[in-house]
Amino acid sequence: MLASAGDGYISGEHISKTLNISRTAVWKRIAALKKEGYLIEATTRKGYRLLSRETCYGKSGIQSLLRTEYLGRELHFRQSVESTNNVMKALANAGAPHGTVVIANEQTKGRGRLGREWASTADKGIWMSVLLRPDIHPSRVQSITLAAAVAVCRAIEPVLAEKPGIKWPNDILVAGRKACGILTELSAEVEKVAWVIVGMGLNTHFKPDDFPEELRSKATSLSQHLVRGAVLDRTWLAAEILNQFEPVYEGFVRNGPEAMLAEWKERSVTLGKRVELIHGQETVPALALDVGEDGRLVVQLEDGSTREVFSGEISLRYE
Structure with missing residues (x-):
């Protein structure tokens, strides 16, 4: 509502009536937006106005750009966590609904496959976990990792000067170097999946010197490969990954893996090697x-x- 008002003010009374909440609730939500980093001016008898149109990287900004039915509709944003997958496991075991998302600005103990450490520096990437509760056999869960890789490629490709590729099973490569890793974990019985957590770590703003020396020839960041004139906005990108992931996932669950696999294979840098x-x-x-x-x-x-x-x-x- 503040964004739609442009440079003008919008009264607290108007917000209160439109959203059917109390004036106190309006004030609390304005305070929460300010805490996320939004610059909001409050003036007596005029109301509130947004001083900057820049979307801050946080819950409100990401959710405002979602086109999904359920992915990210319950979203937990944290400035710093040990691991978004670990946070999500606790939420999943406590009954969090299908489509819940955890996003952090920083991970202090990010993990990749086989227990490897994943650098998750503050302000340098998107560190995200998605909770799914699919009605599928546990043997099919690995295909969800492939679906997530397809979704990430769809989301990042418009801002890149070259097409991203997928290295089996879970790496997104740009110019032959790793820009994103996907870690899928599950809880299941013999025939039934309780939950699947898809963790994604996407390097967005790392400079070459930000990586440890032993990784500089293997790792990269989207900011190093942007198409001319592109703006790398983590808020938009986090939302767009979810916007792309939901239809790819739904197609897989409802219609089988054929369409998703065809796109995965077309993007693969592994097959034939x-x-x-x-x-x-x-x-x-x-x-x-x-x-x-x-x-x-x-x-x-x-x-x-x-x-x-x-x-x-x-x-x-x-x-």
């Missing part, structure tokens, strides 16, 4: 052939036999 499967101390050379409907990678070994690989079993390295 020589790779090394790394399991503990064992390294096995192979050719990446395909990805199955359950999200497993189909590889051809040197003896000509094929093998299906689950993401939790191995790491992947290009030869």
Whole structure:
């Protein structure tokens, strides 16, 4: 409402009547917006006005840009947490609804696959977890990771000078270097999924020197690859990832993985490549052939036999 008023004022009475809340409730919400970083002027007998149209990175700004039915409609924003996935696990076990989202400005103990540390510096990226409660068999959950990768690519591609690619199972690459990782965790019984948490870590504003020296040749950030004239807005981007994820996920759950997999394969930088499967101390050379409907990678070994690989079993390295 404040944004729609432009440079003009909007009275507290008008807000109160329009939203059917008390004047005290209006004041509390204005105070909450100010706490998020919005510059709001309050003037007696005139009301409130927004001094800057810039959308702040926080709950209100992100939700104002959502086009979703349920993703992010319950959203928890934190300035700093150890891990958004850990916060979400507590919420999931307490009964949080399908589509709940946790976003943090900083993670102090961010994690990637196989327990690896993920740098999650304040103001430098989007650190997000999404709670899903799908009515699917646990064996199909890995495909949700692929769906999330497709959604992230759709969201970031318009601002990039080159097309992002997906490295199986969970990395988004820009110019051959990792810009985003996806970590999917679940709680399930033998035949039924209780919840799935999809954690996404997207580097947006890192400069090359912000990465540890050993990662500079492997990691990158969206800000280093923007199309000329593009503005990198984390608020818009976080909302757009959710806007893209919901239809991709819904298509997968309702109609099966075919359409999502077709797009994933079109964006893949893994299929058709020589790779090394790394399991503990064992390294096995192979050719990446395909990805199955359950999200497993189909590889051809040197003896000509094929093998299906689950993401939790191995790491992947290009030869």
